[in-house]
Amino acid sequence: MTILFASDLDRTLIYSKNSRGQEVSVQDFAAVEWIDEKPTAFMTNRGLQLFQQITSSITFIPVTTRTAEQYNRITGLFHSVEKPKYAIVANGAVILEDGKPLTEWSDKVIAKMQQNRTSIEHVLPQLEAFTKNEFVLKVMQAESWFVYLIIDEQAFSVEEFEKLSQIFYEQGFTLSHQGRKVYIMPTCINKWTALQFMKERIAAKTVIAAGDSMLDFDMVINADHSFIPSHGEAIHKGGHLPPHVSITNQVGVLAGEEILKKVSNYLL
Ligand SMILES: [Mg+2]
Known part of the structure; x- marks a missing residue:
């Protein structure tokens, strides 16, 4: 029986200085990514x-929602184990096989974005409703896939965000707020859709998934066993989570450790 462990990275397994929490002393941290050393x-x-x-x-x-280039910076995860053969990056728009994008997959995503009118050229004009908000500092693009905003967290208004989430949702986008970033993601770029494709490709029977944000929500709901860190945006989605979805007791980097502990217990 093939078991597949599919996990988001940032704020689920790996943490920045801002998101890792205060409970762990510096010598107990292992760095897994470096920028300019x-x-x-x-x-x-x-x-x-x-x-x-x-x-x-x-x-x-x-x-991960990281682009391939950003994913490849996380070298510390794979110092003593082999880098995985497959990686789902750009939030599901790209599947890497031995480091190279599977074009058969990305072509399907591009066709769907055109059909739904959710490509970057469609989203930019609609963004005006957002960019006039004072919390928006910068509009960024993740290759040709999606747009995200760098925000001023102090000026950020949750009410305004929820209102805009609803408007964008009706136009085919999922919004996700993660620290200093707000993602405006075409709903057809979806981690679960890509994971489902991979599940079939490797004939996995069971999927264990973990993720913290709204962009992980479909994946954790549709997997067989799932984990959401208790600091995660995904736990705030209305209604009860199904019983196969567990929320961690810990927050920050310790929630990441707890998820890995529980996955390893499951495998014993
Ligand atoms: Mg995350």
């Missing part, structure tokens, strides 16, 4: 050890 993402040492144990015994697929 400066460490930018962390796990606990125990978390990294668990990650290495898990991924050397079952298939692991990272499922």
Whole structure:
């Protein structure tokens, strides 16, 4: 029986200085990403050890909103285990196989974006409703896939965000607020759709998933066993979560460790 462990990375397994929390002392952190030789993402040492144990015994697929280039910076995860054969990046728009995008997959996503009128050229004019808000500092593009905003968290208004989420949702976008970023994601660029494709491709029977944000929500709902860190945006989606979805007791980087502990217990 093939078990697949599919997990979001940022704020689920790996954490920036701002999101990792105060509970862990500096010497208990392992850096996993560096930008200009400066460490930018962390796990606990125990978390990294668990990650290495898990991924050397079952298939692991990272499922991240990072672009391929941003994903490739996380070299610290794969110092002592092989880099996974597959990675879902750009929130599901791109599937990497041995580091190269599967064009058969991305072509389908592009066709769907055109059909739904949710390509970047469609979203930019609609963004005016957003960019006039004072919390928007910068509009960024993730390759040709989607747009995200860098925001001033102090000036950010949750009410305004929810109002705009509803408007954009009706036009085919999912909005997600994660720290200093707000993602405006075409609903057809979806982690679960890409993961489903991979599940069939590798004939996995069981999927264990983990993720913190609204962009992970479909994936954690549709997997067989799932985890959401208790600091995660995804736990605020209305209604009850189904019983196969667990919320961690810990927050921050310790929630990441807790998820890995529970996945490794499941495998024993
Ligand atoms: Mg995340």
